[in-house]
Amino acid sequence: MTVIDTQPPKANLNPLNWLKKNLFNNWYNTILTIISLLFIVWIFYSFINWAIPPAECLTKDNAPRICANYADWNAVTENMRLFFVGYYPEELLWRTWASFKIIVALSGFSWGIFSASSTLFNRATIIVLSVLGASYLTILFSVGFESQQYLVATLFIFAITTLIGKKLGTNLPDLKLWLPLVWFFNFFLVLWLLQGGLFLESVGLDNLSGIILTFLAAIVSIVLCFPFGILLALGRQSHLPIIRWLSTIYIEIIRGLPLIGILFMAQVMLPLVLPPDLRLSRVVRAIAGFTIFASAYLAENVRGGLQSVPRGQSEAAKALGLNGPLVLALIVLPQALRAVIPSIVGQFISLFKDTSLLAIVGLVDLLGISQSILLGNPEYNGRSVEIYLFVGFIYWICCYSMSLASRNLEK
Amino acid sequence: MSFWRNAKVLGIAAQVVVILLVIAILAFFGDNLIYNFQLRGLSFGFDFLQDSASFPIGTSLIDYDPSNSYLRAIIVGLLNSLIVMVVGIIVATILGVAIGIGRLSDNWLVKQIATVYIEIFRNTPLLLQLFFWYSIFLQLPTSKDPIVIPGSIFLSNQGLFFPWPAFDPVTWLALTLIILSIISAPILWRRRKLAIELTKSSPDNLPLRDRKEQLTILLITAIAVPLIVFFVLDWQFPNFDRDLGLIAGGANLSLEITTLIFGLAIYTGAFIAEVVRAGITSVSKGQWEAARSLGLKANLVMQLIIFPQALRVMIPPLTSEYLNLAKNSSLATAIGYPDIYSISFNISEQTGRSLEILLIVMASYLSVNLIISVAMNLFNKQVQIKER
Numbered sequence: 171m172t173v174i175d176t177q178p179p180k181a182n183l184n185p186l187n188w189l190k191k192n193l194f195n196n197w198y199n200t201i202l203t204i205i206s207l208l209f210i211v212w213i214f215y216s217f218i219n220w221a222i223p224p225a226e227c228l229t230k231d232n233a234p235r236i237c238a239n240y241a242d243w244n245a246v247t248e249n250m251r252l253f254f255v256g257y258y259p260e261e262l263l264w265r266t267w268a269s270f271k272i273i274v275a276l277s278g279f280s281w282g283i284f285s286a287s288s289t290l291f292n293r294a295t296i297i298v299l300s301v302l303g304a305s306y307l308t309i310l311f312s313v314g315f316e317s318q319q320y321l322v323a324t325l326f327i328f329a330i331t332t333l334i335g336k337k338l339g340t341n342l343p344d345l346k347l348w349l350p351l352v353w354f355f356n357f358f359l360v361l362w363l364l365q366g367g368l369f370l371e372s373v374g375l376d377n378l379s380g381i382i383l384t385f386l387a388a389i390v391s392i393v394l395c396f397p398f399g400i401l402l403a404l405g406r407q408s409h410l411p412i413i414r415w416l417s418t419i420y421i422e423i424i425r426g427l428p429l430i431g432i433l434f435m436a437q438v439m440l441p442l443v444l445p446p447d448l449r450l451s452r453v454v455r456a457i458a459g460f461t462i463f464a465s466a467y468l469a470e471n472v473r474g475g476l477q478s479v480p481r482g483q484s485e486a487a488k489a490l491g492l493n494g495p496l497v498l499a500l501i502v503l504p505q506a507l508r509a510v511i512p513s514i515v516g517q518f519i520s521l522f523k524d525t526s527l528l529a530i531v532g533l534v535d536l537l538g539i540s541q542s543i544l545l546g547n548p549e550y551n552g553r554s555v556e557i558y559l560f561v562g563f564i565y566w567i568c569c570y571s572m573s574l575a576s577r578n579l580e581k
Numbered sequence: 582m583s584f585w586r587n588a589k590v591l592g593i594a595a596q597v598v599v600i601l602l603v604i605a606i607l608a609f610f611g612d613n614l615i616y617n618f619q620l621r622g623l624s625f626g627f628d629f630l631q632d633s634a635s636f637p638i639g640t641s642l643i644d645y646d647p648s649n650s651y652l653r654a655i656i657v658g659l660l661n662s663l664i665v666m667v668v669g670i671i672v673a674t675i676l677g678v679a680i681g682i683g684r685l686s687d688n689w690l691v692k693q694i695a696t697v698y699i700e701i702f703r704n705t706p707l708l709l710q711l712f713f714w715y716s717i718f719l720q721l722p723t724s725k726d727p728i729v730i731p732g733s734i735f736l737s738n739q740g741l742f743f744p745w746p747a748f749d750p751v752t753w754l755a756l757t758l759i760i761l762s763i764i765s766a767p768i769l770w771r772r773r774k775l776a777i778e779l780t781k782s783s784p785d786n787l788p789l790r791d792r793k794e795q796l797t798i799l800l801i802t803a804i805a806v807p808l809i810v811f812f813v814l815d816w817q818f819p820n821f822d823r824d825l826g827l828i829a830g831g832a833n834l835s836l837e838i839t840t841l842i843f844g845l846a847i848y849t850g851a852f853i854a855e856v857v858r859a860g861i862t863s864v865s866k867g868q869w870e871a872a873r874s875l876g877l878k879a880n881l882v883m884q885l886i887i888f889p890q891a892l893r894v895m896i897p898p899l900t901s902e903y904l905n906l907a908k909n910s911s912l913a914t915a916i917g918y919p920d921i922y923s924i925s926f927n928i929s930e931q932t933g934r935s936l937e938i939l940l941i942v943m944a945s946y947l948s949v950n951l952i953i954s955v956a957m958n959l960f961n962k963q964v965q966i967k968e969r
Contacts (some may be wrong), residue, residue: 192687192688193689193690199687199688200685202688202690203688203690203691206688206690206691206694210694262876269684270746287798296732330924403906410595411596412600413596413599414593416599416603424945425904426904426908426946426950426951427785427908427911427943427946427947428908428910428911428922429908430914430922431911431939431942431946432941432945435939438935438939439935439936439939440928441616442614443610443611443613443617443935444610444613446613446617446620491886517634517706523704523705523706523707524706525706526706526708527708529910529915530708530912530914530915537706537709538710542711552720554712554713554716555713555720558712558713558716561709562709562710562713565704565709566704566705568706569704570704573704576632
């Protein structure tokens with residue numbers, strides 16, 4: 171018997187066929203295509219027309235009146251430092267640079283170690299790196315010469331540590347297990363560098379602003395909400411009625427409230443329910459608010475994971491003689507958490523976006539700093555679109571690369 | 582067996598410990614609260630709600646002036662929030678369904694536009710988007726030179742002006758008629774379906790006469806309702822007076838509420854689009870192919886086979902998007918729209934009654950959320966497959 175090749179014939183897709191198949195295959199698709207084309211052309215034309223001002227508008231002084239109709243990107247480039255480090259004391263800026271380089275070096279190192287057994291570049295990493303790289307270059311070309319030098323140096327650090335990580339990872343495969351611990355200590359190292367105290371001139375948590383504050387609030391809240399969220403999820407699944415009710419009440423009430431209300435509660439009520447001599451800084455209160463909020467949502471995500479673990483797993487573990495807590499810690503939770511990684515990443519993304527609410531409760535995060543640039547400086551009056559576009563671009567880069575990474579993790 | 586290995590005893594012990602812990606924490610907070618209240622000379626009570634609010638509110642659906650009580654101010658805020666939520670949910674659903682279907686279109690260009698839209702608006706903070714739209718809307722032409730949209734709609738930096746029926750008895754009568762027909766149409770439709778099924782089994786074709794009557798009633802309603810809407814309602818068209826540079830008549834939405842509804846709809850629409858896409862792709866391809874091979878046309882397949890099945894998958898995540906929109910409407914405070922949160926915040930600043938205000942705000946958001954979830958759960962029950 172001969173084997174019949176059941177593969178479908180390769181479609182002959184020359185550009186013309188492709189166009190016909192995907193854009194003009196019937197009359198209403200043709201109309202849709204034309205409308206979409208007009209729409210795209212209109213958007214691009216008006217954006218480029220606005221974003222690239224004519225030459226006479228590029229001079230700083232005595233620009234003609236007509237220039238108000240064009241973008242003035244100076245509003246962004248002149249405030250680059252504010253966006254990233256906020257009102258960090260200028261003479262201590264080396265500490266922010268040092269923190270940035272440490273984080274970049276450690277990221278490169280981790281990436282090297284993780285890809286030690288495979289190749290450094292696959293489809294996923296190339297996509298994420300190109301998104302990040304493009305934005306890095308954009309920023310590189312819009313900052314001063316001194317910062318440019320630092321940024322290029324950081325790029326070299328990244329390349330070198332990646333290679334070191336790759337080399338070390340091949341020789342010492344156990345290094346992978348130590349990475350979380352290294353990151354954990356690194357967090358405190360960076361926090362110490364930024365905040366000061368202990369041999370360094372103190373800056374204070376409340377004086378952190380700009381993107382530093384955005385990242386700090388997002389990372390600390392997501393880490394803190396993990397233990398609470400897991401406990402609440404277990405509580406809601408528990409067969410003990412009182413524990414189940416208490417967890418359910420907490421989760422449902424918090425999920426029914428807007429985040430801004432919870433932040434307000436954390437700012438105003440927290441000082442009222444704590445002893446008067448315990449004075450929490452505003453940033454700590456805001457982080458407490460985010461944690462209260464995020465743990466309820468995380469609990470629901472984890473509950474989904476817990477429900478996805480088959481009963482047989484915990485029964486088998488019990489039959490082997492493990493006790494309750496061990497069954498949870500060793501058998502159920504690892505499987506449950508692995509199942510909900512995508513939704514946890516999704517939650518981290520939304521928490522990262524939600525940190526913009528810090529701007530409403532009077533803290534100066536990335537969005538708050540753009541507000542204070544616009545309100546505090548008559549020079550940039552009417553330049554809100556440029557500034558918001560830039561800030562939106564930064565948020566978008568962070569969120570989009572996270573969601574890309576998680577989507578590729580799923581595959 | 583020793584008692585510390587008895588699951589029942591352990592369970593009770595654990596619950597007792599948790600209760601004690603919760604009580605201890607609450608007692609600690611309560612104790613501090615009382616102490617702090619005394620320290621700052623505060624008191625607890627809702628009497629202040631009767632006091633005169635003495636601040637103006639820009640947008641209000643009911644009569645309000647600064648001499649009214651705080652309670653009335655809060656009700657004004659609640660109504661302002663509700664209108665944003667209702668209109669926002671409707672607009673976001675229409676937009677989201679359109680974009681979600683666009684994402685699945687076989688037209689490559691439409692698919693790309695929908696994807697770019699979703700990726701941009703899902704991955705930037707809503708607050709930033711609201712600031713952005715507000716700063717763009719503020720740069721709209723003044724009311725001296727508004728943007729005219731066909732159908733007597735005017736858009737300027739004073740807000741949106743559009744035609745709206747005047748509230749005279751005729752309008753009320755027409756509205757009652759419309760609502761009655763909207764309620765009766767599905768009931769009639771269901772009875773008609775039942776009659777069709779009965780026709781097959783009943784030998785003397787008795788229900789057939791019923792069917793004809795029902796069809797006539799349905800047709801009359803279908804023709805009458807649009808006629809009433811267009812001709813009987815007393816439409817008030819906004820007039821633009823070019824000399825005075827004033828727009829008068831019709832209804833208007835302030836710039837803030839326009840921005841808020843627009844921003845919320847654009848943001849939530851991106852999420853709803855993903856829900857719609859996931860719902861439709863969750864229906865297996867075999868369903869589509871089977872329906873096509875039975876000879877159904879593409880639009881009928883969508884209507885009768887794919888969409889009813891997709892709806893079942895879509896409703897739970899759709900509910901949570903609606904709840905998100907309702908909660909996110911509290912960001913109104915950032916662009917100065919007087920919703921319940923921003924009015925309550927004002928009152929709290931003015932009176933120092935933060936605890937009472939917090940309880941009121943919590944209660945109102947929780948009840949709104951409860952209403953939305955109950956309504957969506959009822960709807961969910963309607964569309965679920967009836968098994969046994």
